Amino acid sequence: MNRYFLLPLAMLAILCTPTKAQSITGKISGQIRDPQNRALPGATVILQERQDSTVKKVSLSDTDGAFEVKNLPKGDYVLSCSYVGFQAYKSGLLTITETQTALRLPVIVLQASTPKTLNEVVVTAKKPLVEQKIDRLIVNVDAMLTAAGGNALDVLAKSPGVMVSTNDDISLNGKRNVLVLIDDRPTYMSAQDLAAYLRSLPGGLLDKVELISNPPARYDAAGGAIINIVLKKNRAAGFNGSLNLGYNQGRYGRSNNALLLNYRTKKFNIFTNSSFSRDRNFSEETYSRYFFTDAGLPQSTILQTSQSNYTSNGWNGRIGMDYVASPKTTIGILFTSSTRPKSDRLDYTSNQYTGLMQLDSVSKGYTDGHYQSRNTGLNLNLSHKFDSTGKLLMANVDYLTFQTNTNQFSPIDTYRPDGQLANTQERLFIIPSTVRIYAGKLDYTQPLAGKAEFSAGLKSSYVMTDTESNWFNQTGDGSVPDYGKSNHFQYTEAINAAYVNLKKEWSRWAIQTGLRLENTQSTGHQLANPATVDSTFHRSYTWQFPSLYLSYKLDKRGDNTLVLSYSKRIRRPGYQQLNPFLFFQDRYSYSGGNPNLIPGYGQSIDLRYTYKHYLGVTLAYSWDKNGINPITKAVGDQFITRPQNFYQGHSLGIIPNVSFSPTSWWTVNISAVLLAIRNQGNAAGVTIDQQSNLHEVETMNQFQLGKTWSAELTGFFPGSQFFAQTKSSSIYNISAGLQKTILQRQGTLRLTVNDIFYTLVMHSQTVALNQISAFYTRQSDTRRVGLSFMYRFGKEANARKRNTVGSAEDEKMRTN
Structure with missing residues (x-):
């Protein structure tokens, strides 16, 4: 029993030890306004890597038109901004180095578009179907065309590594007894009741599905793995x-x-x-x-x-x-x-x-x-x-x-x-x-x-x-x-x-x-x-x-x-x-x-x-x-x-x-x-x-x-x-x-x-x-x-949401 307590104590000692080998974490910030110097809240900011045009960050300006993209490794970037009714903006080369870790851009002024220009200029950032993170695999549901018109259970069945059996048991990468969360909250249902609920949940409500094979300690210990279904939310002003x-x-x-x-x-x-x-x-x-x-x-x-x-x-x-x-x-x-x-x-x-x-x-x-x-x-x-x-x-x-x-x-x-x-x-x-x-x-x-x-x-x-x-x-x-x-x-x-x-x-x-x-x-x-x-x-x-x-x-x-x-x-x-x-x-x-x-x-x-x-x-x-x-x-x-x-x-x-x-x-x-x-x-x-x-x-x-x-x-x-x-x-x-x-x-x-x-x-x-x-x-x-x-x-956006995790996280799939 004591050996488990020694692990975090030892890690705490390591974490508090100063180190010189720290990675570079840069940031790029700025402000977006219209020609009358009025702030443009909810403007889309896309940061791409210069080398292969990979979308590194997608962000939104706040109520004052300000934005900040943080935690950037050393490298070359290009930033673009768009707002409904305005012409798109694209920056020149932006570079993060050991000596230049913070870039504060001049005020970006977006020019109003004519109706003709609005129809011709299209700036989009398409999310990939699958994103791989350190502790989970993320499936972006909007990128899955065949999930349209279906329900949430259809989406799960089409997600990588997820199996839905004939008796509605859900497994992930061969692990059974999966804990299914909705917006980080448990559903507290049996496999059969959960399947019935997911069939009643339109796929159009789903933003993404997080597949977590080995969950960290903040999650309840129940289940062989965790599938977190994140519903769509729009937090633009x-x-x-x-x-x-x-x-x-x-x-x-x-x-x-x-x-x-x-x-x-x-x-x-x-x-x-x-x-x-x-x-x-x-x-x-x-x-x-x-x-x-x-x-x-x-x-x-x-x-x-x-x-x-x-x-x-x-x-x-x-x-x-x-x-x-x-x-x-x-x-x-x-x-x-x-x-x-x-x-x-x-x-x-x-x-x-x-x-x-x-x-x-x-x-x-x-x-x-x-x-x-x-x-x-x-x-x-x-x-x-x-x-x-x-x-x-x-x-x-x-x-x-x-x-x-x-x-x-x-x-x-x-x-x-x-x-x-x-x-x-x-x-x-x-x-x-x-x-x-x-x-x-x-x-x-x-x-x-x-x-x-x-x-x-x-x-x-x-x-x-x-x-x-x-x-x-x-x-x-x-x-x-x-x-x-x-x-x-x-x-x-x-x-x-x-x-x-x-x-x-x-x-x-x-x-x-x-x-x-x-x-x-x-x-x-x-x-x-x-x-x-x-x-x-x-x-x-x-x-x-x-x-x-x-x-x-x-x-x-x-x-x-x-x-x-x-x-x-x-x-x-x-x-x-x-x-x-x-x-x-x-x-x-x-x-x-x-x-x-x-x-x-x-x-x-x-x-x-x-x-x-x-x-x-x-x-x-x-x-x-x-x-x-x-x-x-x-x-x-x-x-x-x-x-x-x-x-x-x-x-x-x-x-x-x-x-x-x-x-x-x-x-x-x-x-x-x-x-x-x-x-x-x-x-x-x-x-x-x-x-x-x-x-x-x-x-x-x-x-x-x-x-x-x-x-x-x-x-x-x-x-x-x-x-x-x-x-x-x-x-x-x-x-x-x-x-x-x-x-x-x-x-x-x-x-x-x-x-x-x-x-x-x-x-x-x-x-x-x-x-x-x-x-x-x-x-x-x-x-x-x-x-x-x-x-x-309204104003389309994918603003960051306050991470509210419900307190009920253990009894899901157990009410039958």
Whole structure:
């Protein structure tokens, strides 16, 4: 235990040691005005490297028209400025040297444009699809044409290294149990609920996606990795916003629409976004299950076909305000709300055969389901700068509620081989659930001498869940409770955390090390009913989570960089995974929870080489203990799936990402995940010891077809997957998009085609079942044609935003 505390103490001694080998950090500043000497706030400032015209910085002028571009290495630069209604400005050569580290430019006066000139002079800075940072990979969503008109889950599925499985589990670079954040705040949802929420979130609301394989200490230790979805915000002065409309058609139509509004003055910033989505899909599935005797002879067979479809409407709203109480203090409030009513219908036919493949019985049933989900959240935040050196305190308080109501009616008719009705069973399921979350967080940052920085923080969260699973058998006398399968489960969890983080830069070396300490207290309570006794469990544990980043520039400019990173993470059970209730799927399939689950943990170490933003290659190794995975067992002819602390795993992988331009109008981005995996597991009578290779390749080709036309062609090629009890075959997906800018570049039209060849058909096998072979196929509405329109109004800008990180950061993907 003490060895983890020695690491940051040793680093603190190193960081406070003076050094002469400091890198050059220059800055370029100035002021932008019109011919009447009036300030031009929100003007776009672009700084490019002279050598290859790479965009180094994109900034905005403040309310006084001033700008400052900092942290510039030695080199030659060219600066350009643009403002709506004015002619663009381009500077001469600007040079940062050892003796000239600060350049103060004369006042830049932009001349008014005539209408004709405005149409002809266009200055744009196109963001690349992928940006590589020291601790994360950033995907700029606006640069992904085929995401237009879709939803946030579509965007994730197209992001490098991200996989979304058939049961909506999200993984990053082969790491499962990913913590998904929205604007640095957790979503606190199960994998299935999170997927439903992301489907209701239009892709037009997303600004970027941050992929963090080894998160630093300031982040909660939950999850194998972190994906942070950053929503669009416009902080330019005055009133501005954007409208996003999207529709796509497959067998069914879907729509994704969003409106973003922002109004900013010197003292107030008021912002809001609202969205509506309509999601409709179908699924056609087949199950084939073969049962054998101890001697290996056929005993029975179940063949099932099912057709399902659902319709879901999603409303999402956010409204917030920042108040600048003083030049050093800003106070903010943010309110979020969403609702997702959904209805679905599943029809299935199951044929059961004898060992000689003679028909034994036929079951026909359906499930008619209606669901209501309402989520609300309130965040209060404060940011205080103590002085001009960068000493900063940030505070956040969060309150969130999640309420769901499920109502399902499931009749089943069983027939003899001659077609005569043998049995009828009707069931009704009513499942209300409530989750309440309280969280508070403090983060402090203290710059130190010699380009060093110390940060520390505290966080506390308290979660209460209350879920009822009520089963009823329908009879001629009405609904009769089935207390043997009904359940009422309550769960509380308190997590208290503290962290310290230290970082320092030299001319070529940089280091960042941190330690996070988390204490967890949890209690589960299954309430008694006439058939179930009252029972409780309590768990208490304290774990330490170290993290480390070490980087080295192989050349003076830092074009070639090596980064070594390490982190330890915890995998806590989802709130409802601890609930032992059974959930009905069909005549032969059930799922449930497991109150005996304990947290698992994982460690990973990566070595990454990058060349500018063109190339990145990562050598990754990770190992997991007590990993939680759903395990399927056969009870008679029924499959029952429950989570278990099942696997111990090791993986070694190479993860390359490359971007290049064969021509001036063609840009290629290729990413891949190549893993060698060893998984061992033993739980609930199921044993595995498997070695497998996993690969996934994604390609994106972007074409500039003139000043206002562009196109995109993407390919997604995941190979066969083998993990725990699931073995799936390889698939692929080819998609394309076409874009046209209109209305003086304030409007954008996009036409997209996803899964052109309709190849996203899933084939999988469930293995490690005693004397049973089980196969599954599924296809859905993946081939779609879409049209979207985006219009920006007001002053367009990408101003820097105050980094408000919500205090709820641990319980995401755990409310189911």
